Amino acid sequence: MTSFRKLLPAFISVSLLGTAIYGYGCADGWWGYTYISSFTPEAFADDSYKPLFYAPEEKFYDYAQLEYIDKYNDDITADWKTYLGDQLCETEISFYLLNDSAQAAIDEKYQAMQRPQRWSAKNTADSRDAKLRNFFSFLHYAKRIEQSSTTTFSSWDYEDRIVNQTEKSVVDEVEAVYQAIPAKDDFYKNRMWFQVLKAKFYAADRAAVIPFFEATQGKQPKNQLYYRAIGYLAGAYYQLGDYEQSNSLFALLFNDVAKLRHEALYNFKPMSSDSLEHALKRSSRKDVQASMVAMNGYYTDAGEAMKKLYRIQPESPHIDFLLTRWVNAQEYIVNDYNSASKAATAWDSPELDRETISWLAGILKAPKKLHNPSLAYLAYGYTNMFIRAHDVANTAYRDAKKYANEKPLVQAQIRLLNLINEVAQVEKVDKTTENTLLPDLVWLYQTLPKDSVISQTFRYDYAANWIRESLAATYVKHENPIMAELLSSQKGFYDDKNLGDQMEHFLLKDDKSAWEKLFIAQYPYNLSDIYESRAIYAYYQNRIDEAIVLMEKAVPAKPNVDYGYDHIYYSAATLRGNPFNGRIKDCNDCDHAAPQKITYTKLDFLKKVKVLQTNVDAGTDVYTNALLLGNAYYNSTYYGNARVFYYNQIIEEYGNYISTKNQPYLLGMEQAEKYYNIALKNARTNEQRAKVAYLLAKVERNNFYRTAYLAKDAYYWAEADQTMFKAWKGFQALKSQYADTQYYQDVIGECGYFQKYVNQENSKSRY
Template identity: 65%
Template sequence: MTRTFFKKLLVASVSVLALGIGIYAYACADGWWGYSYVSSFTPEAFADDSYKPLFYAPEEKFYDYAQLEYIEKDKDNILADWQQYLGAALPKNKITFYLMNDSSATEIEQLYRELQGNATQRSGLLASKKTQNFVQFLHYAKAIEASSTTTFSSWDYEDRIVVQTQSSLVEDIETFYQNLEKPDAFFANRIWFQVLKAKFYSDDRGSVIPFFEASANKQPKNDLYYRALGYVAGAYYQQSAYDKSNALFASIFNDVPSKRHEALYNFRPLSADSLHQALQQADSKAVQASMVAMNGYYHDAAEAMKRIYAIQANSPHLDFLLTRWVNAEESKVNDYYNVQKSSYPWDASQIDKETLNWLGEVLKQPKKLHNPPLVYLAYGYISMFCKDHEVAKTAYAKAARYARNQPLVAAQIRLFSLLNKVSQLKKVDAKSEKDLLADLTWLYQEVPQDSVLTKSFRYEYASTWIKTALSAVYANNNNPLMAELLYSEQGFYDNKEQGARMEEFLLQENKNGWNTLFADLYPYNLSDIYESRAIYAYYQNRIEEAIDLMERATPQQVRIDRGYDDIYYNAAILRGNPFNGKIKDCNDCDHEAPQKVKYTKLDFLRKVQELKQHIERGTDVYTNALLLGNAYYSTSFFGNARVFYYNTIIGEYGNYISTKNQPYILGMSNAKMYYEKALSAAENKEQRAKVSYLMAKVDRNEFYRKSYLQNEEYYWADPEQAMFKAWTGFRNLKNDYADTKYYQEVIRECGYFRSYLAQENGKGR
């Protein structure tokens, strides 16, 4: 197996930082939508990437599913350091090979033996003192890696052998370090670190503490220094000296941005009393602020902010805590699942007003803060939820004074200012349209195309909320067309007049900028609209109108992935013959059965119209009414032609039918009406037997609808209550038509009817 030596080396050098809590792993859950689906406050705008894993993410271990990157993150720096040190003494590809490839071990040990032997017999590669140092370093590092890189599966309860660095190796490398004459600073620094690593992975882990304390002052405060400090913190942690380990992790957190994630991960959260004691171990106010910030991450961000401000008002660590607090507060107000109902403007009853007021006090001296625009925006944003719109407006204006050459901050200010305006609207008139249009155009047309902003800017929830809010304003002012245009809701097009007005509006030329913007944003095209109106007209038994509308619902091409797919609309083919009325409902069987005629949606409507005309003329009323009853049955939820009502606006593709559409899709009134016409026109017992059975199916479906299907939550029916009801059609079939051929066919095909008969016969005995 090939594995890089660098990976082992790096894991060994920082793995102490995984001692505090333990290794974690997780992956994106199905349905991950990102943070902007419920949030409009973008933490990336206010704190650098070193804080990013620590942003608010209540459903993840760390923000954006960040992993502890022990392995690769310093790879380039380590290679670059050694390449710079060795210079021309060793080719770069050789340096990479020795550091990163396991197969180099044999060659390294051969070079080491040469180094220990007769100087006159050394190869040319060892002619340089620096290459000799490199080989010496590799010899020790590879020996230590046997213990520093040992891992085991958390599920393996058999093989948990912990390999410790042998005491002889610890003594050897420490002696080598102590005996360095006129040391090369670069080489000495790396050997010093190897001593610490060897001690940490020995049976005397605590020995790293006195060695570090005695020697660290001679070392530069570089990356190795802080990795070594992590070993010391880990040793204290193992000794349960958490006040000392936390102080060291806080120092790493404060001084080394690239290690903030690991330091916080291994920090042991403290109670208030324990935190007070641990703060005594910190050697500066900056480290004290770090410790409070780390503890606040695990506990109370608001309380931690206040304490940090008292210790060091301009601490940058206050910033990431404030973003966490704001994101938590907005989550109390923003609700993705109810945005369509719009809590317009907002319900701020749960907002932490005490901390909000504290921010207001802090902003009386903004120059004391590390990031004034963040605090102004946080204060204004949460104040806006509390309907303090003038306070919010002033705060946004003050934030703008600081936000120069910061596109993400400027975008955040512009978005919040827009939200503040929209949330105060009582009506939309020419003045408000003029005031809002430029910002709305920016939000809906420019932001989604801005490659800088779309990386992290949270605008999606706000863009949905704004359309919903404007829709609510229009609805309150009796303008259903604009209310629908801004936020579509089911049922708009079952109203004939509303559908006609929307068609007229969308076809209108020379719209003003406001109407053009929202017409372009409307998610449905004219074919969607015509088709939905045609479907509603059909269920309302306005067939001529339905045909006219469906004729206009012409197939469209939409881009799907890398190609174009047709959306068929009036050319969509019904999967089963909708005019068949069979004894047994088996939609899959009907879909697979050979069909002499394949009906499109438009063909189907034209056939329905033809059958209606025959009935109106009195031509073979029984047959034509029976076929129409079958048609309405088949185009219901219970039938084989559900495709007929599939439409993006109507939106019914599953097993739960929305309340608005239940009368149409679950309703049996049209089918029942035509079956009753057929029964009245029946000329013999065979015909009446057939209609009686089909009407029993209608009664059964009406029972299912009223008892179960109208409930939003799926209900498992009690078989004793649901099955073998004495439908009127069943009684008629049993009592009046037992001597028909159709009766025998029903007995053969319908187990439901056979069970009903058995139940009835049982009662007779």
């Protein structure tokens, strides 16, 4: 029925008002847990514990929510179907119980039952008729109680805080109905017993739940309703401020009913050490005491909770979920998602919980006492790896395998942690190392991603990246830059001509080993990506002939396939503006929107640059050719209209931030300034000189912003306010030497910056 669908949990939140709902922060950019973890808790605890796994950024693991609305629907329908037999079909029962629109039909049926002569005309007055009467009587009272049990309000509505309580008359009436039910009808009596508890809980005197439960619970079956009723009982104690008793009851639920574990823990109130000791005395059951310690450990210190729990009940399964939380927390200390290679430098961190690591060593002297010895061995081995005790880790992993079940996730976890430990000990990659690691690396990089079952849960991505970076660092140490790049690509690798040549030779050779083939397959770039990046770097380094040859090789492996940013197809990518135009205003969008009399691909652009350079070297119309070259180098930087030229999967500079490695190329003005100065020296008229003076002012401005701001880690606006306006040398020359030119007037009309400079200078001259 609706009251079950919208029911407050049998366990009450801290506010005791409305449904127990918790909020989450924005999940934008959520990467999942595997981005910083290699230890999969799902391998070691069942789904009832899943919301309780370590999740430092969320209320509960995997954004799990308390599912009250539909949680009991199937069970409720099935129970009533068994009770009613063929009186009603399952669809009808479900409609009356769960559909909000059933109210009118329920009222009609209930009213008809109040007129026995009309009811009996359609139904024989036997036990079957009585069961049907009971069903609609139950619905009648449950609906009235629901009016208070489903009261909610918006957390943003500060005016509507009215809580509808069950009226005392309703409480008394439903209790009277319960008391009048014959003992022989256990099912109906049990259902109405639960409704009495529920009515009392949502009435003004919530504490009345306690004596009623104590007086009647002995006659009730230990079924689902019984344990949900214990939740109401715990809530009543909670409101009275008796948190030790309420926590004891929540611990009972946590231990006995896996389905209610999440709710029990959510409503559990964390306790101090003294309060916990007092609360433990409320229960004589060791397993419930263990549950209470485990729940408190969820909110406090998992390591300390495990130790206390072990003293109470070493075989408790609750140790398992605490141990996974503790391991994941240790990972969180040392793993670095920004750079796996840097993460190893955090090993031996003083923040690691060495005391608990030592405790694990102690309890593993008697592993059979534990619920899951394999998990304990893995946790011990993994954390010993973090303190560089690799031999201890090796032994622990071997022992873990002895006790492990055949669950694929468990077997995968053991294999992965052992592989991490092996790689952590590699000092040099030789043939022996390759032969030892290759089978596991093939499994990690090729087999696992294809396993649609394991890969959905298993945390191996961070380890895969860490292993690549760790081996790459070893290759760097032993001066093997090619293998280092294959395993962990570095920004700007291909700006080195020699390294580019070596990589090309390596990739094209025929006699590759299985080890080399594995990491070539992992390398995220193809030969066309490489050729294109090398061509771009060669251009910026003014090696145009080489740039052309390389760019000619940069062609799509498959035609008509999008290989990059915004439909860019390597050498055939079209520049969106004319890169040889030098405008007064830098306006990419304007240049892109302007009609293009001629368009250039990346390859066309390079070939045109080559022609212009040849003309300059030959002394042919030097001013014009040098000016066009200056424009080309200007526009092919971040400031110009031909950024598409440097768009490349390897260079990977598509936005407003340019990495430090690529700033000399994409923010650098060296080549543009060189050719503008050549043009200036060869200018024949003041109009020509005026134009070059202004273009050199733009170069000076860009150089200033690069060194003053863009090359720094932070941009300080206070500092910028002091230096944002400067009198560039080109401005000075334009005003003092070329004020009588038409170009001067064009600049005044388009460039507010220059206009401001002129006005300031004119103002000075007046005074």
